[in-house]
Amino acid sequence: MSRRPAKNLTDEDRVLWSLVARSATPLRGKRSVEVPDVVLEPEKAPSKSEPVPPPTSKRPEKAGAGHAIHALDRPTHDKLARGRMPIEGRVDLHGLTQDEAHALLYSFLSRAHAGGVRYVLVITGKGSSSGGDGVLRRSVPAWLSTPLFRPLVSSHDHAARNHGGTGALYVRLRRVKA
Structure with missing residues (x-):
């Protein structure tokens, strides 16, 4: 069984993989492998705005640009x-x-x-x-x-x-x- 090369991973895939790899425990008798933290580059990650409370009325919210x-x-x-x-x-x-x-x-x-x-x-x-x-x-x-x-x-x-x-x-x- 051959492994696929990991060279085509996106930044999101790398973040998810690092989360999974950090949560895994090694098999008995095996040593753990250090997984570096992967952080998205600031220009690729849109900044998170302050949470806006969800609209309370049943009418659609008026949003800019139609x-x-x-x-x-x-x-x-x-x-x-x-x-x-x-x-x-x-x-x-x-x-x-x-x-x-x-x-x-x-x-x-x-x-x-x-x-x-x-x-x-x-x-x-x-x-x-x-x-x-x-x-x-x-x-x-x-x-x-x-x-x-x-x-x-x-x-x-x-x-x-x-x-x-x-x-x-x-x-x-x-x-x-x-």
């Missing part, structure tokens, strides 16, 4: 929940810091949008292990409403129970302009 963030309509939500409409991509933000999660989310959504993907699943986790309700669970919906994400995101809503419930979000991306 972009408004809506909640998913009920028929679309139901089709995604029942598997009648495909979820074309997913990203798991478990165990990441806010800065790492923000950079990875923006990169993932940018690539998905450029690829013409319409529906993705963003897994934030419920975050109840520390007694709170989770930093990413609160922050990600607010990030999706910021000006940085508005050109990419059309709408978002909590996922169905079989896709993670309140620990995940369905995100509808905007259509690519021809």
Whole structure:
């Protein structure tokens, strides 16, 4: 069995791999390998803005440049929940810091949008292990409403129970302009 060379890893893949490698324990009798911390370059990682509280009204939020963030309509939500409409991509933000999660989310959504993907699943986790309700669970919906994400995101809503419930979000991306 041959191994693939790791020369084509993106910065996000390197960050994820370093998190996984640091959490692994070596087999008995084997010594551990030091894994250097990988940090995204500042010019590639968009700066995280202050979390904006999610809109409280049912009306769509007025956003600049004609972009408004809506909640998913009920028929679309139901089709995604029942598997009648495909979820074309997913990203798991478990165990990441806010800065790492923000950079990875923006990169993932940018690539998905450029690829013409319409529906993705963003897994934030419920975050109840520390007694709170989770930093990413609160922050990600607010990030999706910021000006940085508005050109990419059309709408978002909590996922169905079989896709993670309140620990995940369905995100509808905007259509690519021809």
